[in-house]
Amino acid sequence: MGSARELKKIPVPFRPRLGENGIRTALAENFMDKFVIRGGNPLVGTIRVSGAKNAALPAMAAAILTEEPVILENIPDVRDIRTERTLLVSMGAEVELGYGRAHHRTTLCCRNLANPEAAYELVKTMRASTLVLGPLVARMGRARVSQPGGCAIGARPIDLHIKGLEQLGATITQDHGYIEASAERLRGGHIIFDKITVTGTEDLMMAATLAEGETVMENCALEPEVSDLAVLLNKMGARIEGAGTSTIRIQGVSKLHGARHRIIPDRIEAGTFVIAGALCGGDLTVSNCDPGHLGALLKKLEECGVQFKTSENSVRVTGGHALAAADVSTEEYPGFPTDMQAQYMALATQASGVSAITENIFENRFMHAQELVRMGANIMVEGSRAVVHGPAQLSGAAVQCSDLRASASLVIAALVAEGETILDRVYHIDRGYERIEEKLRSVGAQIRRMGEILPKKAAAPVGVA
Numbered sequence: 327m328g329s330a331r332e333l334k335k336i337p338v339p340f341r342p343r344l345g346e347n348g349i350r351t352a353l354a355e356n357f358m359d360k361f362v363i364r365g366g367n368p369l370v371g372t373i374r375v376s377g378a379k380n381a382a383l384p385a386m387a388a389a390i391l392t393e394e395p396v397i398l399e400n401i402p403d404v405r406d407i408r409t410e411r412t413l414l415v416s417m418g419a420e421v422e423l424g425y426g427r428a429h430h431r432t433t434l435c436c437r438n439l440a441n442p443e444a445a446y447e448l449v450k451t452m453r454a455s456t457l458v459l460g461p462l463v464a465r466m467g468r469a470r471v472s473q474p475g476g477c478a479i480g481a482r483p484i485d486l487h488i489k490g491l492e493q494l495g496a497t498i499t500q501d502h503g504y505i506e507a508s509a510e511r512l513r514g515g516h517i518i519f520d521k522i523t524v525t526g527t528e529d530l531m532m533a534a535t536l537a538e539g540e541t542v543m544e545n546c547a548l549e550p551e552v553s554d555l556a557v558l559l560n561k562m563g564a565r566i567e568g569a570g571t572s573t574i575r576i577q578g579v580s581k582l583h584g585a586r587h588r589i590i591p592d593r594i595e596a597g598t599f600v601i602a603g604a605l606c607g608g609d610l611t612v613s614n615c616d617p618g619h620l621g622a623l624l625k626k627l628e629e630c631g632v633q634f635k636t637s638e639n640s641v642r643v644t645g646g647h648a649l650a651a652a653d654v655s656t657e658e659y660p661g662f663p664t665d666m667q668a669q670y671m672a673l674a675t676q677a678s679g680v681s682a683i684t685e686n687i688f689e690n691r692f693m694h695a696q697e698l699v700r701m702g703a704n705i706m707v708e709g710s711r712a713v714v715h716g717p718a719q720l721s722g723a724a725v726q727c728s729d730l731r732a733s734a735s736l737v738i739a740a741l742v743a744e745g746e747t748i749l750d751r752v753y754h755i756d757r758g759y760e761r762i763e764e765k766l767r768s769v770g771a772q773i774r775r776m777g778e779i780l781p782k783k784a785a786a787p788v789g790v791a
């Protein structure tokens with residue numbers, strides 16, 4: 327385990343650039359960038375998948391639970407990760423980035439957390455900031471976290487995080503848009519989630535590691551990112567059993583220590599490239615992924631007639647085959663992921679027949695549909711169902727990203743469209759996809775980033791997912 331002294335040797339420290347309140351400027355980067363995409367090129371070659379953003383975010387929050395350094399490898403270089411670094415630094419953490427070959431390594435040391443607070447400016451751009459709530463109360467005895475409010479894809483309350491923390495003995499007050507939680511020491515409890523929540527499961531699992539006695543959590547999320555977090559926490563000295571099943575048992579310990587951990591590959595990024603490969607023709611290998619995490623998606627793609635082969639850590643997809651429509655309903659893992667629904671809709675526009683796509687997790691997650699229609703797709707949205715008639719010849723248009731996964735859907739559509747698409751507000755895609763334009767260009771796509779045309783505004787807009 328590296329000591330704090332070793333930590334000092336890592337050469338490139340992360341310093342959020344100071345804006346009017348110390349965090350705004352760091353978040354406003356690339357805010358006005360656009361992608362210009364010319365469709366029709368086959369994708370040939372290999373794309374390497376980055377580490378999972380949704381596993382890296384809770385792993386970084388887990389560093390709060392110990393005074394010792396936590397070293398995380400395979401951290402994706404995406405905007406949400408930069409936001410979380412800004413958040414941790416604003417609390418007093420030391421965050422060091424690897425550089426050169428160690429570029430995707432981050433070392434976090436949360437020895438001195440003078441300011442256990444997540445400010446509105448950060449929480450409003452990234453809801454996953456609420457993941458610090460449980461770890462802060464558990465380690466520091468107090469936390470002040472802005473309430474996230476609504477977001478583009480749905481209401482997304484955090485009531486289950488709060489209820490769970492109360493069951494672990496925290497006192498919670500809500501005032502001036504902030505949640506304040508305090509506890510001398512959390513105590514084990516029995517939590518039954520009313521609804522399956524991914525970050526809720528992660529937040530409370532982290533909190534319970536330092537509680538006194540045993541915590542049993544039922545109806546937990548089964549996502550691989552929850553299991554990955556449990557692996558890290560157990561390396562730090564936690565005693566967690568059952569992560570990846572619906573019942574998780576945690577024996578609280580008095581202290582956690584530092585650890586080194588490699589983040590799992592991003593299954594949503596992998597799935598996005600597999601769909602792009604299926605639609606574009608050519609021969610694309612999506613490497614450094616875990617096909618075991620893509621089960622529901624690959625099963626559905628097989629039903630549509632997508633031709634692919636999996637190995638232990640890659641999916642090779644050949645495009646240009648006739649595709650058939652198939653219905654999809656989003657569900658919690660291991661069901662079809664809501665984070666792949668928008669990309670699947672782009673595929674459905676190219677499949678013969680009628681695909682009914684039902685969104686069961688978020689109430690307003692069809693904003694890409696209208697943009698796809700502007701590109702020539704035939705899609706009718708009725709409540710939580712979108713009905714896609716295909717195949718449609720898509721044509722390039724000026725379109726806008728509305729949220730992270732919607733943006734990925736529009737990139738895929740643009741790659742198969744005739745002519746040029748200009749994709750605005752790509753800061754959404756930069757939240758969760760590392761250099762997507764460079765990765766796609768390396769396998770033959772015609773895609774380039776255009777810098778800002780209009781002056782940057784002071785703050786980044788509200789984001790989602």
Ligand code: UD1
Binds near residue numbers: 483525791
């Ligand atoms: C996580 C993922 C996000 C993904 C989502 C669903 C991260 C950082 N983000 O988001 O990419 O789309 O899972 O797979 O991992 N709910 C409540 N009360 C709560 C918490 C959640 O009602 O306290 C509801 C939500 O509004 C939603 C559903 O439960 O309808 C599932 O949300 P949840 O699993 O919590 O999503 P996130 O963890 O925010």
